[in-house]
Amino acid sequence: MYKFLAKNGQTIAFGIGVLISILFLGSVFSGLEAFNAQGDEDRFTTGIFDLGIIAAIALAVLCAIAAVLFGLMQMFGDLRGSLKGLLGIAALVAIFFIAYSMATAAEPGTVLAGVEEQFKITEGQSKFISGAIFSAAAMAALAAAAFVISEVVGFFK
Numbered sequence: 462m463y464k465f466l467a468k469n470g471q472t473i474a475f476g477i478g479v480l481i482s483i484l485f486l487g488s489v490f491s492g493l494e495a496f497n498a499q500g501d502e503d504r505f506t507t508g509i510f511d512l513g514i515i516a517a518i519a520l521a522v523l524c525a526i527a528a529v530l531f532g533l534m535q536m537f538g539d540l541r542g543s544l545k546g547l548l549g550i551a552a553l554v555a556i557f558f559i560a561y562s563m564a565t566a567a568e569p570g571t572v573l574a575g576v577e578e579q580f581k582i583t584e585g586q587s588k589f590i591s592g593a594i595f596s597a598a599a600m601a602a603l604a605a606a607a608f609v610i611s612e613v614v615g616f617f618k
Contacts, residue, residue: 481520485513556599561592 492509536543566584567573
């Protein structure tokens with residue numbers, strides 16, 4: 462499968478893209494006069510653009526599934542080589558779990574408590590959001606530190 466896609470994948474993807482584009486343009490041009498005859502408020506109810514939207518969503522889902530499947534196949538094909546990546550994912554999960562466990566709900570009377578009440582955010586959701594924000598900030602700080610360290614090491618080589 463890999464050899465087939467490596468050899469013919471771009472051609473197949475281009476052909477599918479051209480076919481979908483032709484079908485979409487055909488559906489749009491066939492209903493263009495009726496679309497133009499409608500009033501502004503009725504144009505939102507038209508279905509001439511549905512094929513393009515459905516095709517874009519379907520292709521995005523297909524690509525996401527293929528990326529996950531090929532990633533898993535690659536990972537399980539060489540577990541020893543994937544060890545660093547798996548350890549990195551485990552570190553990300555650990556940082557998020559620690560941040561989630563340390564997060565607390567907003568104190569009553571604060572702006573954050575007002576926002577939580579306005580959007581009906583539960584305590585669990587608030588902890589999840591706080592954990593995600595802390596994890597993102599920690600990853601940004603680690604990336605910046607890694608960049609600086611690699612530049613310093615490269616400078617002295």
